[in-house]
Amino acid sequence: MNKLASLALIAIFSLGFTSCKEKQCCNKEKVSPLQEKVNQYAEVELKTDISVLTEKEKQMLPILIEVSEIMEEIFWKDAVGDKTEFLSKLKDPAAVAYAKINYGPWDRLDNQAPFIDTYGKKPAGANFYPADMTKEEFDAIQDELKSSTYSVIRRDENGKLVVLPYHLAYKAETEKASALLLKAAELAEDAGLKKYLELRAEALLTDDYLASDMAWMDMQDNTIDFVVGPIETYEDALYGYKASHSAQILVKDKAWSKTLSRFGALLPRLQESLPVPAKYKAEKANANADMNAYDVIYYGGDCNAGSKNIAINLPNDPRVHLAKGSRKLQLKNAMQAKFDKILVPISNLLMDESQRKHVKFDAFFENTMFHEVAHGLGIKYTLADQTLTVRKALKDAYTSIEEGKADILGLYMVTKLAEWGEIKDKDLMDNYVTFMASTFRSVRFGASSAHGKANMIRFYRFQEAGAFTRDEATGTYKVDFEKMKAAVNALGEELLVLQGDANYEAAKKLIAEKGNIGEDLQADLDRVNNAGIPKDIVYKQGIKVLGL
Secondary structure: OOHHHHHHHHHHHHOOOOOOOHHHHOOOOOOOHHHHHHOOEEEEEOOOOHHHOOHHHHHHHHHHHHHHHHHHHHHHHHHOOOHHHHHHOOOOHHHHHHHHHHOOOEEOOOOOEEOOOOOOOOOOOOOOOOOOOOHHHHHHOOOHHHHOOOEEEEEOOOOOEEEEEHHHHOHHHHHHHHHHHHHHHHHOOOHHHHHHHHHHHHHHHHOOOHHHHHHHHHOOOOOEEEEEEEOOOOOOOOOOOOOOEEEEEEEEEHHHHHHHHHHHHHHHHHHHHOOOOHHHHOOOOOOOOEEEEEEEEEEEEHHHOOOOOOEEEEOOOHHHHHHHOOEEEEEHHHHHHHHHHHHHHHHHHHEOHHHHHHOOHHHHHHHHHHHHHHOOOOOOEOOOOOOOEHHHHHHHHHHHHHHHHHHHHHHHHHHHHHHOOOOOOOOHHHHHHHHHHHHHHHHOOOOOOHHHHHHHHHHHHHHHHOOEEEEOOOOEEEEOHHHHHHHHHHHHHHHHHHHHOOOHHHHHHHHHHHOOOOHHHHHHHHHHHHOOOOOEEEEEOOHHHHOO
């Protein structure tokens, strides 16, 4: 083997392409199954142009990274338990590496299947509840905080179930993080950021996040942003109540953000246009939604587990939605990495050759952005009981239905804005074909997650409507624009009505029937995997990467 060929082979392995047959790699040590799993992730450096930051903002970053590392430690406890204790039991370096990606012994890209032999099925409630707790025991707890977003359930020395609020369950960690946030606030030159950091520091000690969420909504001119605390409830697959600890440090791309800002004023009109009867869109969408683009420079905790997010729509509190709307943060550098390393190669394999020209980053960016915007549309409180949130009413089915709604309404909104002339010179086929290609990217994560089930529901509803066809000879998919447009409207209506009616049984039935990967689709996904295309990305991040 000549030197050039050797270098090429090394490059292939460094990118995670491990699908070559043993006879082709006879001079290489065979890669273990666990190392192959690690190689599913393409490493990406998280960087940005830090010259846009002031000296005090640069001084703030190490402090925010330290807070993020604390959220990382707490999320290990949310997911599986003490990080050090867990990792000390693993001897295989590949097992350690993959456990760090997954925050435990369960594969987040493979329906939470255990990849370490000594572990069984992942508890539905992760580590928020005792693994042996029954639903009858939970129902019998008299403490009203048992279903709080910010509490864990534990057994006392007598085996009795007790409720611990986060600020007590993680007392040492939250106190340290709170003190660091106050230290960062002292360096903040933007008044809005300073107020938010101070209120977030207080919230960590009280588990009352409303004031800090409101302050976060009010920030307008800050360059650094920091999403921190217990936020999303996906990890709790038992009830969907408990929020996981997370942290992301962001730097605003002001040029891109300027082009997005005008869409916020159109949200009320978009809400009114939704393809449902009037009662399902009677709630008012806030016109002050903040849409901006960012480079993300640090992931910690929940947001770093398994598949990485490329956009943020927060806060989750419906009280904030009604008062101030929500903020939609597009993580441009993370999004570009997934587009280049994953989506384009998948498109070249699975999309009809005549439609590959429509797979474009701008369309991917728009689809992702309007997915986040769509979380703010539709119904937040059930029609029958205006004090009962849809989240509470749909329980463990909520996140799958909500993510499905956001996917569909995001594409619906792009279509409407183009028809209204708000998005100029738009070829909607770019968005539709990119949307279809991105479905294949997303379903590779498996159907166990809320996003995975939402992807499958959409895929099979589209298939039933003839929104795409599959060429048996080439194994490629082709979008039918008009049928997909009709399917988007139909599924959007189905999910919005389901939410408004708080129809838990219908939601569970839909997820059970459509929220799984069928054999034919799995065969196509296997082709993608065998082509060596990474499933997701893993980050090299921190002070050194940033050049500080």
